[in-house]
Amino acid sequence: MRTPPQRGRRQGRTTSRELILGSARKLFAEHGYAATSLREIAREAGVDPAMVHHWFTGKEELFNACVELPADPAQVLGGVSETAAEVRGEALLRAILVLWDSAAQPALLALLRSAAGSRAQGALIRQVLVKRVLVRALAGLPGSQTELDRRGALVASQMIGLMVSRYLLRVEPLASAGHDELVALIGPTLQHYLTGPLPGMP
Incomplete structure (x- = not known):
């Protein structure tokens, strides 16, 4: 047959x-x-x-x-750039937490793991941070490009550290903390990175 x-x-x-x-x-x-x-x-x-x-x-x-983003950053972070500068850190953190605690979390974890294990994938994720996340976080803030680049790098370091600690390594009490608690703990640091004085900057 x-x-x-x-x-x-x-x-x-x-x-x-x-x-x-x-x-x-x-x-x-x-x-x-x-x-x-x-x-x-x-x-x-x-x-x-x-x-x-x-x-x-x-x-x-x-x-x-x-x-292979599980969500469109433009939709998730769309309102962040329109938030007043003095509360931008909280708005950014809440938007990121809502995304990570959604159905997109497994795909985001896969991206985080692949970025850590692959230089090429890590470079792509860095492009996402710079082009899709930090651009919105820094939109409209005063300062030279050098200053904004430094602020963006500090914000990225804080956000990546939180994602790794909370979702990948499950470090307590960060892993089980609610959004309001995390905003109270980490929001001021993000806000300082965005608008506070930095060493070596006028």
């Missing part, structure tokens, strides 16, 4: 979408989001630039697919 042919993609055959994603991950990790164009990604993947637009509406969607 003749076996009917199987439908679908042949095993071992890489689709143009997979080629594009692989090239995009490489270039985003090496050069960053802003310095990487869709045309360069297409060239690296060996496909026509139109094929990139066939699979993705633009660079933003392609980047999100590369990092």
Whole structure:
């Protein structure tokens, strides 16, 4: 009896979408989001630039697919940049906690683990922090670019430390603390990083 042919993609055959994603991950990790164009990604993947637009509406969607974000940071953090500067730290922390304590937590944990174990993945996650999170946290705040970069790095260090301690390592009492308690404990530190005086800065 003749076996009917199987439908679908042949095993071992890489689709143009997979080629594009692989090239995009490489270039985003090496050069960053802003310095990487869709045309360069297409060239690296060996496909026509139109094929990139066939699979993705633009660079933003392609980047999100590369990092496999479980939620759109623009939606989660949309209101943070509109918050008054003097309460920006609390607003940022609450938005991040709501995201991490949602159904997205398993996927976020997977991203955190992969970032720790892979230099390329870590570079992509860093791009997410810089382009999608810190931009909103620092929007409208005064200071030179050097000062804002320093403030952003301090905020990132605090947030990453909290995520690792609370969700990955499950360090108590952080792991079981409620949002209000965490905001009371950590919010002032974030706020200081955002708007308080820093050593070496005027």
